[in-house]
Amino acid sequence: MSTPIIDFINSYRSGDVAELHMPGHKGTPLIGAEPLDITEIKGADALFEAYGIIGQSEKNMSSAYGSALTVYSTEGSSLSVKAMLACVRDYFGATFRIAAGRSCHRAFINGCILLDIDPVWIYPSEPAPGLCTSTITPEDVELTLSQHPEVNAVYITSPDYYGDMADISAIAEVCHRRGALLIVDNAHGAYLKFASPDIHPITLGADICCDSAHKTLPTLTGASMVHISKSAPEALCRSIREEMSLFASTSPSYVIMSSLDRTAHELTEGDLPQRIRECCDFVTKMKSWLSAKWYDIIGDEPMKLTVSALPLGYRGYELGGILRSCGVEPELCDDFCAVLMPSPYNSQEDLERVADVLLSVEGRKPKKLTPLRSHPKKVMTLREAYFSPHERIPVTDTLGRVLSRSVLSCQPSVPAALGGEKIDRESIKILKRYGFLEADVVK
Ligand SMILES: Cc1ncc(COP(=O)(O)O)c(C=O)c1O
Structure with a gap:
């Protein structure tokens, strides 16, 4: 090869x-x-x-x-x-x-x-x-x-x-x-x-x-x-x-x-498959150390480490702040959790540092955040909505309006609300939770 x-x-x-x-x-x-x-x-x-x-x-x-x-x-x-x-x-x-x-x-x-x-x-x-x-x-x-x-x-x-x-x-x-x-x-x-x-x-x-x-x-x-x-x-x-x-x-x-x-x-021809398996094994160990404390580990992906911050009394982005202050840059932090993406190209010290920081976080009163869900009514296709004449208005004024452009942020680029859907109360709550202040609606 x-x-x-x-x-x-x-x-x-x-x-x-x-x-x-x-x-x-x-x-x-x-x-x-x-x-x-x-x-x-x-x-x-x-x-x-x-x-x-x-x-x-x-x-x-x-x-x-x-x-x-x-x-x-x-x-x-x-x-x-x-x-x-x-x-x-x-x-x-x-x-x-x-x-x-x-x-x-x-x-x-x-x-x-x-x-x-x-x-x-x-x-x-x-x-x-x-x-x-x-x-x-x-x-x-x-x-x-x-x-x-x-x-x-x-x-x-x-x-x-x-x-x-x-x-x-x-x-x-x-x-x-x-x-x-x-x-x-x-x-x-x-x-x-x-x-x-x-x-x-x-x-x-x-x-x-x-x-x-x-x-x-x-x-x-x-x-x-x-x-x-x-x-x-x-x-x-x-x-x-x-x-x-x-x-x-x-x-x-x-x-x-x-x-x-x-x-x-x-x-x-190289040893990358072996190194991937070793990294997954170490991440599995880290997950068991962390869940033995009071962390909830999210997801079953073997080389990703997603820790829910809520049981510890923190929001995910607060945990992100603690990690950053100790020299660890996470992939993504939101209200719920912090996502870390180790790879075989991280050193053992990198991973140990992550474990040390997470294990030293002082627990507080657990926080709760109810998952929100909405099934808004679709009135147009994504394409029709996207190319319709549209205007940008505050999220608080969108009730009953049809979204023109899907609402998403750079990371994780997953839509909080989709183009072509009629905004309901639940969708507004979701948009607000993710910090969206404005949305493009069909005129
Ligand atoms: C689930 C998912 N699909 C597709 C993509 C797009 O991948 P790329 O960044 O390689 O263009 C991303 C990027 O973050 C993603 O998270």
């Missing part, structure tokens, strides 16, 4: 070639990454027609994941999600109908707007504590598919930002029994293939999934992959590259592709 992309670039750059092509830096190390940054010169292949070095690197990655096909994205899972949607929509043509877990990333919402998709929302039977979690169960999927027999694709986000994981094998069984394909947003779970046991969505029966390699593997930000299962319709493999190019830049980053190339090598 080799690193075909990196090998090609190194050999090209070590030759005596006058570079009369893009990019303008000509490999001069101004910030350091330029030597790996080339364009589609002869021999460099092309991401959306990958038959050369990129295709070979993707094959290496595919063999690590056991997929029929793995394709790279250099624009994150934000691109991969849209490409998956276009690919499955193209496969079903006019009969395409998708059901999706309501707590999804904005990439899914944007894909629906751009592709004019009107999803049937799957609501979890249990109200979820935070915005970014609402694990969909096989029963929730079964119920939705029995109420909407026309649905032929199901879209699930698992793991979610908190590290909650859906029962993908049981959901895949429900979907396949009812003739639907299963699409999984596995942005947070690229490493799950190498956990023990292997709990990657493709292993568990998903037809197609995306992994943000950069979130948990040692790749550069922007590195993502789409995997298509060996049991999925072959047509998905034939169209995925074209569907990706529908939304992607025509100048994908060879620096990011090099980073995926290197990671494929580490996963197939």
Whole structure:
């Protein structure tokens, strides 16, 4: 196994070639990454027609994941999600109908707007504590598919930002029994293939999934992959590259592709799988130390550590403040919890510092925060609402108005309220809880 992309670039750059092509830096190390940054010169292949070095690197990655096909994205899972949607929509043509877990990333919402998709929302039977979690169960999927027999694709986000994981094998069984394909947003779970046991969505029966390699593997930000299962319709493999190019830049980053190339090598020939398992084992130990004190650990993802702050008498962001003051930068903190994302590239000292800080927090009177839920009435599709004339008004004045733009913040980019829905009292409470002061409503 080799690193075909990196090998090609190194050999090209070590030759005596006058570079009369893009990019303008000509490999001069101004910030350091330029030597790996080339364009589609002869021999460099092309991401959306990958038959050369990129295709070979993707094959290496595919063999690590056991997929029929793995394709790279250099624009994150934000691109991969849209490409998956276009690919499955193209496969079903006019009969395409998708059901999706309501707590999804904005990439899914944007894909629906751009592709004019009107999803049937799957609501979890249990109200979820935070915005970014609402694990969909096989029963929730079964119920939705029995109420909407026309649905032929199901879209699930698992793991979610908190590290909650859906029962993908049981959901895949429900979907396949009812003739639907299963699409999984596995942005947070690229490493799950190498956990023990292997709990990657493709292993568990998903037809197609995306992994943000950069979130948990040692790749550069922007590195993502789409995997298509060996049991999925072959047509998905034939169209995925074209569907990706529908939304992607025509100048994908060879620096990011090099980073995926290197990671494929580490996963197939290096000790990265072993290091991932060791990291998961240590995180499991940390979870047991913390829950032996009074922490509630949220989620079952093996390499993520999400601690609920409420039983300790804190809000998640207060816990975040304590962590920061002791030199630990968390991934996300909200009202409920603090989310920490260790990886094999953290040192043992890093992880011990996290455990020490959390274990030394003084407990206070436990806090309670009731989970809120709303099922507002949908009166327009996401696309109709998005392109309707709209105005920005205070959240407190939105009762009875139809949202034009979904309301979400950068992190976790999960909508608190969706475009096309009529705002009810419960939605206003949710918007206020997450600190939104204004919203765009249809005029
Ligand atoms: C669940 C989920 N899906 C998709 C994405 C988009 O991934 P990327 O940042 O790789 O574009 C994110 C990003 O945080 C996410 O949390």
